[in-house]
Amino acid sequence: MDFLDHAILSVDNALRTLSGQSRGSGRPNPAAEEPDSLLRPWERRRAGRMMRVNHAGEVMAQALYTGQEAGSKDAELRAALRRARSEEEDHLRWCEERLQELHSRPSLLGPFWYATAWGMGFAAARRGRGSNLGLVVAVENLVEEHLKEHLQDLPLEDERSRRILEQMESDEVGHAEKAEELGAEPLPLPLRLAMQGLSKMMTRGALWI
Template sequence: MSQAEVLAMLADRIISNVDNALRTLAGQSPGSGRANPAKDTRDALLRPWQRRRAGRLMRVNHTGEVMAQALYTGQAAGTGDPQLRSALLQARREEEDHLRWCEDRLRELRSRPSLLGPLWYGVGWGMGFAAARRGRGSNLGLVVAVEHLVEKHLDEHLAVLPPEDERSRHILEQMRQDEIAHAHQAETLGAQALPVWSESALKALSKIMTRGALWV
């Protein structure tokens, strides 16, 4: 491959990464085309406190999906394995569905995304790229660790959502199924367990992000 071709490929990847960041933060992610899981579910008349609670929870989930976009984008940018890059980008497209569904529900609940989205996108991209540079096993190991963490958060949110809020519940249940599938795929492709310190740091970061998104 000539130097010109290498530079062209690098420029294309930079443009693609910037494009994903802008689309994610502007709420313009196309997704894979799947229908919103709540599309056939009647929107219950929630009490004001129930709507505020559901809105805060969905804001946390939306922030998590912003970070997921950044992670997968950074991981794909950092790997030199075409097969792995393709798998990561496919998972990212499915995560775009989650982002779009959360945005839809936030509007319905008269809530908004977190104002800290750009910060978490930058943090997520850096984490993903760094994991990719450590090799295939570490790259996929980050997918497994993050998806298991998200699954746990979704279980917690499903347990405390207002019982009447079936639209949010259907969205979170489908997201949970997808996260489990992504973790399983990463394990199949050769994920390696992250070091204990890395998993601990990831959990601490998740707590900071969750608490911040609840209010900001």
């Protein structure tokens, strides 16, 4: 029964994530009040490529959190992972909306990003609560660093993308802090290296593919 529950959770999340049917916590898009003042076509294309990377990152966040929940038997931890995942769904939806506004598209490698990140989340969860939470901290710290870079590199006038990334950054910091509070332990080296490798592959690959 457990196995079946986890399989349904994972397949349902994968399908919703990859088909743009995320529900989320219902928070409004933080860019809603911001006029779209990014006018130059080449800058819209550049911002579109950057938002595609951020969108792919959020696809991976869905997969990681789902894999981590599926691989854990700890009810308190699973509830915490679910709460963070619902905020990540907001991020996914906001990135989707911005991609559409910029006439860009999600990465064609979405299923690959999803499958590899799910495997990594599941593997960390099987190592126990400390590693499971350790993965949250390691991933969220990496995402925070990446978002800081994107906030600097975005075209100056792109306030709409900037509002979204700022809210995401603040949420990611909160997710890492919560995981620390709940007892995160440093991630074993092989998992840390795999996570860093996958993140590099994604931030480069999703720019173009």
